[in-house]
Amino acid sequence: MPVNGFVTSAQAATQAAEALLADAAAKVRERVVMDGRVAPRLLDREQRATHGLAWLATYVEAIRQLTAYAERLNDAGQLSELEELIVRIGLGEYLAQMQGGIPISQSEIVRPADLGLSIAAVAARITPDVHAIIASREPRCSQPARRTRLP
Numbered sequence: 001m002p003v004n005g006f007v008t009s010a011q012a013a014t015q016a017a018e019a020l021l022a023d024a025a026a027k028v029r030e031r032v033v034m035d036g037r038v039a040p041r042l043l044d045r046e047q048r049a050t051h052g053l054a055w056l057a058t059y060v061e062a063i064r065q066l067t068a069y070a071e072r073l074n075d076a077g078q079l080s081e082l083e084e085l086i087v088r089i090g091l092g093e094y095l096a097q098m099q100g101g102i103p104i105s106q107s108e109i110v111r112p113a114d115l116g117l118s119i120a121a122v123a124a125r126i127t128p129d130v131h132a133i134i135a136s137r138e139p140r141c142s143q144p145a146r147r148t149r150l151p
Contacts, residue, residue: 006084007074010067010091012129020098020117020125021060027116028053052110055102059094066090088136096134099126 028049032042043050070087073079099122101109112122126134 004074004079006088007067007070007079009129009133010070010087012127013091013095013133014063014067016125016127016130017060017063017095017098020122021056023121023125024053024056024112024115024117031116048110049115051104052102052114055104055110056098056115059098059102063091063094066094088133092133092136095130099134 028046031046031049032038034042066087070079070084073083097103099112101111103109112119
């Protein structure tokens with residue numbers, strides 16, 4: 001079955017999220033590696049960055065799995081509007097939080113800067129597909145016509 005436009009956008013957004021994770025991992029690595037090895041004292045000092053990197057990696061894996069789910073449904077001819085909305089909302093929320101800050105507790109948010117990423121570095125990964133998915137997550141589903149389609 002041909003891939004629909006949403007699945008193509010989800011695939012592109014997944015690649016962008018993976019690239020952002022690679023950027024963050026490189027920046028955190030610069031903070032904790034000395035002489036080619038992880039230095040325990042640097043790891044302790046950079047706990048917020050390393051913890052944040054683990055959360056970012058978890059978000060990227062969730063994005064991969066949501067995209068893979070949409071791909072499987074599309075390939076089977078079963079990607080309904082409901083399933084697309086579910087995936088779109090999930091992807092949009094994960095991508096938005098990766099851009100603005102990932103809540104890691106009720107009172108703590110890890111922002112890209114905590115991982116050593118500049119605003120420009122993050123903006124470079126916000127492709128048109130990422131932007132479109134973020135923009136379409138909640139407002140689209142909050143519109144009365146869309147909301148009535150959700151069970």
